[in-house]
Amino acid sequence: MARLCTKVFAMTEHGERYRVKCLSCGYEKLVSDLLSISLCPRCGSVLGVNHSNNVFRVDLMGRGVWRYSSLLPSIPERISLGEGLTPISKFGSVWIKNERFNPTGSYADRASAVIISYIKSCGWSLFTSLYERDFTKSLVRYAQSQNMQCRVVALGMNFMDIDDILFLASKNIEVSFNIDNEEKPFVRYANPLTIEGLKTIAFEIYESGVSAERIVVPSETGLLALSILKGLNELRESGIDINYEIVAVSLKNSSPSYLAGVRDVKVVEIGDGEAYEALKNVISKGFNTKPLSALSIYVAENFGKAVAVLTMGFKTLSTRSSNVKRMIIEVLLQEKRPLTAYEIWKTKPVYTLRAVYKALKSMELANEICFDVVSKGMRKTKVYKLC
Ligand SMILES: [Zn+2]
Missing domain, CATH: 1.10.10.10 (Winged helix-like DNA-binding domain superfamily/Winged helix DNA-binding domain)
Structure with a gap:
């Protein structure tokens, strides 16, 4: 049975609806469920929640991403497994924001905390999620921490990461390959709540006070870069004077689709040969990470005065x-x-x-x-x- 969360947890200036706005072209719409919408109908980029009053305030009692609840949608059930506040440290000449220190070792945990809190607040105990590498694993862990059931829909086994397949099988998760089966509530990686979670990286970089001029972000789709841009814009609207350039790094011929037409993000594409050399270099310095994260360190070193966001790493810490x-x-x-x-x-x-x-x-x-x-x-x- 199709279900829709029609609960808006706080009265907004638009009554019982949220205003969402395209992070690329500015298209706006009022919605009552933040998971029922996906991409911008005008340009195909992503939609973010538009808050009416941006005030940056750190909530010292808030766990995980809820430390920044003043700039997150007001959700009554606030779930956290301790994501966020990841270390930022010097690596050679650049700063690294190391997201592998999140509970499941991935930046996606920030998004999962907000999404699972929202789902729980809507009163749902079962949802379906479209498979996305790294994201699905994190979402399942958060769902299981709340005894929620998560079904996964994937395009095909060959589109899935082998570690993720093993993880889902070991957790006895139902995986279906019928993608027409969009049973509600349906969670895609690109949704306004993911952006709300991921933007907290910008708040932490600001709070750390590191001296840098740019933030370098590994980008497959561009969603993370847009989320960090949204976070920085909200800090500015709160009256904080910061100015970071956002550099999105991708492999050649796979330019991040959501960034087409976004002026405030600089896209840098690296060819395969150069990318492989960059990965070798980063590994030789003792960092074991995914190729795109290694590339962001490499690009940060080349630009200088930069923070590179390391979205995840292979090393698992207890x-x-x-x-x-x-x-x-x-x-x-x-x-x-x-x-x-x-x-x-x-x-x-x-x-x-x-x-x-x-x-x-x-x-x-x-x-x-x-x-x-x-x-x-x-x-x-x-x-x-x-x-
Ligand atoms: Zn748009």
């Missing part, structure tokens, strides 16, 4: 150790002063002191945290700070 790291970053952001390992542990004693020491050591080695050595009484001790 969830526990990435949670400790996230807690450390959270405490340092909150306290706004250098802290010793003991002080960090004492502020939020959710893990053992030993786990905090261990996480700090590994963050030190990966240049994900900076420290000073200071004298405390008769002995010297390290105080940690964000780089």
